[in-house]
Amino acid sequence: MAITASMVKELRETSGAGMMDAKKALTETDGDMEAAIDWLRTKGLAKAAKKSGRTAAEGLVAVSVDGGTGVAVEVNSETDFVGKNAEFQEMVASFATAALQVADTDALQKFEIGGKPVSEILTDKIATIGENMGLRRMAKLEGDTVVSYVHNAVADGMGKIGVLVATKGGDEAFAKQVAMHVAAVNPASLSEVDLDPDVVEKEKQVQMDIARESGKPEQVIEKMIVGRMKKYMAEVTLLNQAFVVNPDLTVGDAAKEAGAEITGFVRLEVGEGIEKKVENFAEEVAKTAGKG
Template sequence: MAITAAMVKELREATAAGMMDAKKALVECDGDMEAAVDWLRTKGLAKAAKKAGRTAAEGLVAVAVSGGKGVAVEVNSETDFVGKNAEFQGMVGSIANAALSVNTVEELAVANIGGKTVTEVVTEKVATIGENMGLRRMAALEGDLVVSYVHNAVTDGMGKIGVLVALKGGDDAFGKQVAMHIAAVNPAALSEADLDASVVEKEKQVQMDIARESGKPEAVIEKMIVGRMKKFIAESTLFGQAFVINPDLTVEAAAKEAGAEITGFVRLEVGEGIEKVAEDFAAEVAKTMGS
């Protein structure tokens, strides 16, 4: 029986199994959905499926650099404690190394680690450690020189915030300073040209509304907006921000002094954009005791 994408999707939604596991189960069971569910259970994947409904907003970001390519990956877990687990850290490190050979998170999910796909490795670790976890994001950066930095690293190359910086000219020391700046200040884009036009337009409208509340003439408001938008762009872009190492210089000016051109950057922080469910400590303990 031909296994369709819709069948794989249906089984994944029913069991929360990984894509490759769901497909394999359907192949093994000749498309029989109920049998495929049982197959997943017998392979020890049902435990992972039970965990999949929980919010995984903790975990680690790991970075790896080889030659002129750097990668950053985010692997999530339910609790911060797992991020300190050596077994989990070893898995995340292996995933980061595998990412050096691919370009997208979809490719990484099916990349090989010790004869298994990354998705299979993560699923098995869910069953071993007992928490929901998953590969969430990957970013790659190439350049003449790529420098990595991890803020508050829990072990070599991984922590809560991972940064990559690509340079032409300059050296590792300056690249690390820029990466530390990016970790701390979190610029939205490299330069004004890289800013999302819709974000800029929205900010402009907000500033115009604020200025009009003052009752000043439109001609005055237009001049006010020019200054405010110039400040917004400077504060939002890496090139325009005051360099944390030397606030008298912008990052762009500091790069020129260092004989470097910053050609790109990546910043990943664990849990960005994930809505966490707030629970008080007593409720969390009660839930754990009841599980």
């Protein structure tokens, strides 16, 4: 069967594949459009597998709020450039909307959008865009009022840092200010009660070791540690931090003045905790040339 330009165009628009790939798919399947799409998908899966070893530490965080429920979803890519891609942004936005209906990342991977699981949508997009990508995590927050904030947004509801804040009482304007504070200061927890005990103990040991270097008696050191740990708590817990909008008040005191209770927050930043592989350029060239 003769493969026409209009057939190639139709397959490209349907699959997002390149011209030569679309033409080859039609040739291999004797012009059968559905079979050609399957052929491309199979090829796309092979491409995605090859790309899966690459580090994906860029991408976007998208937030979505529906009533008293908010979600933040991180989808990674290899380069920052992909974060500006309209196709990628549309996909990430659809994942955030879907996340409102599931409990965790595993459930989101299996959730179907337009009859196709999120994991499969992501794999198809890897083949189309040509970079490794990954649905890394999602976080859900519920409360009387939930507001969202995106720092340095590249599109509506998505950027490099996504924040959700849940409050009881007060107004959304104050909650939004708190969300901006969370984005800027990155607290470790809401209060001392929520702070990981292992993190607290590790910090206490570090401070003890520093204090012992001074040569002071243990009784004096113990008193020093009380003060240092109090200062540490003020630095890492949201309610005890100096409010960026009014540094004369803690966030907790500002909430009282606003007639609000902050009941929870979520902060996701693209790529945090991912170790980016940095290779020596000369070594990379040598490897490419088969010398390394």
